[in-house]
Amino acid sequence: MSRARTWPKRAAALVACLLVAGTAYTWATALMDSLYDFRAPLTATVADASTSPKPTPPNPALARKVVMVLVDGLRVDTATNAAVMPFLTQLRAQGASTTVHSRTPSYSVPSWTVLLTGAWPDRHGAPVMNPTDPQTSPPWPIDNLFAAARDAGRRTGLAGTDWFRPLVPPAALSVTHFVHEETDAADQESTDAAVAMLRGDAADLVLLHLNEVDHAGHYGGGGTSVAWLDAARKVDARLAQVAAALDLSRDALLVVSDHGHLDQGGHGGPEDVVVTEPLVLVGSGVRPGVAPDIAQADVAPTLAVLAGTRVLQAAQGEAALAMLTLDDTARSALGKAQVSQQDLLIERYQADLGNVPLTTAVLASGEGVEPVRSATTAGRDAATQVRETRLGWERANRAATLILLGLVAVTSLALWVRRDRSTVLWAFAGAAAYLVVWQAYWKVSGKTYSLSSVMSAGEIVNATAMATAVALFAALAVMWRGRRPERGDRAWAVWCLGVAVATVLAMPIAFYAWAWGPTATWTVPDPLPMYLAFSALVQLLVVAVLTPLGAMVAGLVSRGRTSSQPTVNASAVRPGWTKA
Numbered sequence: 048m049s050r051a052r053t054w055p056k057r058a059a060a061l062v063a064c065l066l067v068a069g070t071a072y073t074w075a076t077a078l079m080d081s082l083y084d085f086r087a088p089l090t091a092t093v094a095d096a097s098t099s100p101k102p103t104p105p106n107p108a109l110a111r112k113v114v115m116v117l118v119d120g121l122r123v124d125t126a127t128n129a130a131v132m133p134f135l136t137q138l139r140a141q142g143a144s145t146t147v148h149s150r151t152p153s154y155s156v157p158s159w160t161v162l163l164t165g166a167w168p169d170r171h172g173a174p175v176m177n178p179t180d181p182q183t184s185p186p187w188p189i190d191n192l193f194a195a196a197r198d199a200g201r202r203t204g205l206a207g208t209d210w211f212r213p214l215v216p217p218a219a220l221s222v223t224h225f226v227h228e229e230t231d232a233a234d235q236e237s238t239d240a241a242v243a244m245l246r247g248d249a250a251d252l253v254l255l256h257l258n259e260v261d262h263a264g265h266y267g268g269g270g271t272s273v274a275w276l277d278a279a280r281k282v283d284a285r286l287a288q289v290a291a292a293l294d295l296s297r298d299a300l301l302v303v304s305d306h307g308h309l310d311q312g313g314h315g316g317p318e319d320v321v322v323t324e325p326l327v328l329v330g331s332g333v334r335p336g337v338a339p340d341i342a343q344a345d346v347a348p349t350l351a352v353l354a355g356t357r358v359l360q361a362a363q364g365e366a367a368l369a370m371l372t373l374d375d376t377a378r379s380a381l382g383k384a385q386v387s388q389q390d391l392l393i394e395r396y397q398a399d400l401g402n403v404p405l406t407t408a409v410l411a412s413g414e415g416v417e418p419v420r421s422a423t424t425a426g427r428d429a430a431t432q433v434r435e436t437r438l439g440w441e442r443a444n445r446a447a448t449l450i451l452l453g454l455v456a457v458t459s460l461a462l463w464v465r466r467d468r469s470t471v472l473w474a475f476a477g478a479a480a481y482l483v484v485w486q487a488y489w490k491v492s493g494k495t496y497s498l499s500s501v502m503s504a505g506e507i508v509n510a511t512a513m514a515t516a517v518a519l520f521a522a523l524a525v526m527w528r529g530r531r532p533e534r535g536d537r538a539w540a541v542w543c544l545g546v547a548v549a550t551v552l553a554m555p556i557a558f559y560a561w562a563w564g565p566t567a568t569w570t571v572p573d574p575l576p577m578y579l580a581f582s583a584l585v586q587l588l589v590v591a592v593l594t595p596l597g598a599m600v601a602g603l604v605s606r607g608r609t610s611s612q613p614t615v616n617a618s619a620v621r622p623g624w625t626k627a
């Protein structure tokens with residue numbers, strides 16, 4: 048009898064497959080859930096912020112009214128296309144402009160939060176994915192532009208999607224107008240409401256959110272489609288309408304987006320086109336010209352300076368001084384305020400992460416050459432160090448488990464090779480073919496290795512399952528071509544291939560588990576290893592289902608052929624059979 052022929056072996060193999068499939072499913076689901084449920088640990092930050100007195104603004108406002116137009120999803124190439132957005136082009140020529148760099152996950156809710164708090168997803172405490180039900184988002188737990196503007200005596204207004212309603216603490220907003228659609232009409236309604244707030248002096252710090260461009264990216268054919276360009280043209284007209292409600296010799300207008308879109312539509316991942324955004328700033332307090340690139344976390348601090356608020360307490364970014372007309376005295380005052388804010392912020396971060404020590408002195412206090420830059424740079428370095436230190440502890444703890452599992456895997460592999468060297472080698476050749484075909488299929492389908500390609504959980508699982516099935520067939524073809532198993536050994540060959548592919552898939556999963564932990568807990572994992580692990584888990588699930596099915600079919604076909612062509616004696620087949 049050939050291997051895996053006898054029923055206890057078959058039953059054991061089947062149970063193993065079920066276990067692998069069950070684990071892969073549970074883990075992949077838990078990984079995604081952990082991203083949806085992720086909230087930065089902010090115990091110390093929130094407790095401190097609620098007890099400590101708020102600092103006073105370091106400088107008076109640079110602009111009377113400050114308006115931020117957030118064009119959801121607008122790409123840099125669209126924003127700089129004068130044929131599509133002539134008015135924005137005119138504003139750019141008249142004012143300051145730059146390119147903004149954001150971080151993953153590049154979804155709307157986390158990015159809006161960065162734009163209005165200056166804190167990154169790892170630290171802002173808001174969802175890092177778009178919530179399944181946006182109306183259940185918790186309010187921002189940290190300092191934000193609206194709250195700081197209110198405390199500075201401003202009246203704040205927000206016109207745009209009702210996704211903002213639960214996010215912004217109600218006390219931080221004087222006047223709101225929420226829309227419930229992502230249409231042309233909804234954008235016009237929001238624009239009219241914002242203009243009314245400005246003209247009627249109901250608010251002097253206003254956020255206008257426009258959604259139709261993003262909608263066209265998702266549902267109208269992607270980031271270069273006709274619907275997209277059409278929506279961008281309408282945004283341009285709305286910008287003109289907003290500008291007409293302002294006196295740009297006294298007021299300031301900022302236009303920015305939260306993330307980009309792939310050509311085929313979609314965002315969430317780290318693709319350049321998705322994490323690079325346009326920014327135009329024009330009006331009072333603005334130094335015209337093309338400014339050096341800034342980070343998304345710099346936008347809120349920049350608006351805070353224009354609006355004359357305190358330094359945002361949780362901001363990890365800094366005001367884009369190249370775009371502002373701040374004199375030396377004002378810069379110095381801002382710099383001092385930012386030094387103490389950054390020192391406090393990093394202390395809270397250390398406490399939030401379990402009193403992680405700083406191994407080298409990177410805090411800003413006492414540095415004075417260019418205090419604003421040094422304070423936030425030092426804060427950034429300190430934050431990196433705190434995060435890396437804790438990651439280092441956890442990786443050291445997990446290394447032992449990983450080494451143990453690795454030893455078990457290597458030993459099993461050695462035993463397996465000893466048993467049937469040739470089949471095992473050809474199975475791994477098949478696994479290599481699997482990888483090549485899988486990547487090719489994914490690329491041809493226009494997908495990237497990131498959340499940007501994920502439209503929905505069902506869609507990604509289907510696409511992955513399809514790619515996996517196709518790649519498995521290719522792997523089988525390679526193995527058959529090389530090994531040409533005898534009839535009685537075909538089922539065994541299929542099993543070997545399944546195990547080889549599973550072994551290869553286990554590697555990105557093991558690496559991710561070691562580097563970031565099985566799921567996201569206190570920090571947002573790097574996007575590529577996380578996506579590769581997630582994808583590998585879904586593939587593993589499919590492999591664990593298809594392998595026993597394939598082996599069964601191979602066994603049945605062999606048996607059928609054997610009965611009609613009784614020239615082959617299956618029981619005579621042994622490891623080391625020669626190539627046919």
Ligand SMILES: [Zn+2]
Binds near residue numbers: 261306
């Ligand atoms: Zn968005």
